[in-house]
Amino acid sequence: MSLEVPASQQSRCAVHPEQPAGGTCTRCGSFICADCATSVPGLGVRLYCAACAARPEVNYLEALRQRYWGRRDEWAWVVAGVTLLLCVGVAAAFAQWGLSATKQSLFPLVLLLPVPVGVAFFLGKRWARHALLPTPLVMAVAADVLYRDGRFLFFLCAIPGLFIALRIHRDARNQLFFRLPVSSGSLKLLWDLRFNNPLARQALHFGFSAVFMPLLAPVALICGAVALTRVDLKATPPIDRRGQAITGIVLGLVSPAVWGFALLPVLDRWLSSMVYK
Ligand SMILES: [Zn+2]
Ligand SMILES: [Zn+2]
Structure with a gap:
């Protein structure tokens, strides 16, 4: 950064020729005006032109965003694992007790409710991100309808699921997997945590x-x-x-x-x- 260019030299901004330059870009050296001068969080007082500030080799947060963009995170694998476990559990239940028309024997089917959401989540379908939030509650309501005696227990079981779903929904790394815009503040926190x-x-x-x-x-x-x-x-x-x-x-x-x-x-x-x- 060099802001001590004398006004008499009449340097002009490379992007806005009508504006006097206030300095040069730290990376490419082109003249920048006050509007163009961009700082990168965590890189101190260094100033860049807008184009350079967006480059991943300058902006480590942009590099982080590109690194995780559309790439499955840990939560995607956790959701996939739980979905698989539910399928195996239901298959085992039916193998053990068979399928009959009674209400109780339909109970394992409640466990299949989140499977489409889990599969879509793993495949990166954005609707599944939102659908995951009410899933534990929907399961509890369905279980309650089929099995009236244990109502309190079902809703109690749904509470940790709701908290985990909310946590996944707010996770910046998971949002990057779904190719959603993440603020530079959240990216900075993510970088801080991992790197x-x-x-x-x-x-x-x-x-x-x-x-x-x-x-x-x-x-x-x-x-x-x-x-x-x-x-x-x-x-x-x-x-x-x-x-x-x-x-x-x-x-x-x-x-x-x-x-x-x-x-x-x-x-x-x-x-x-x-x-x-
Ligand atoms: Zn530049
Ligand atoms: Zn400018």
């Missing part, structure tokens, strides 16, 4: 777990140490999470010390009781 030193986050998790399970302390230490070597503040975009890596290391060091201190008297008493026996 901004995820090992440091693991180190923190293991560090906290080590407080209760001191055997995990070495794992926290190793993850924290490796994560620290991955910190690169000069990279574009910068890789950080130093705080989490250091916290993981500290917890990994403190936890065995505290446990040792607490267990030493117990161990000592146990040993001496063994000796005096």
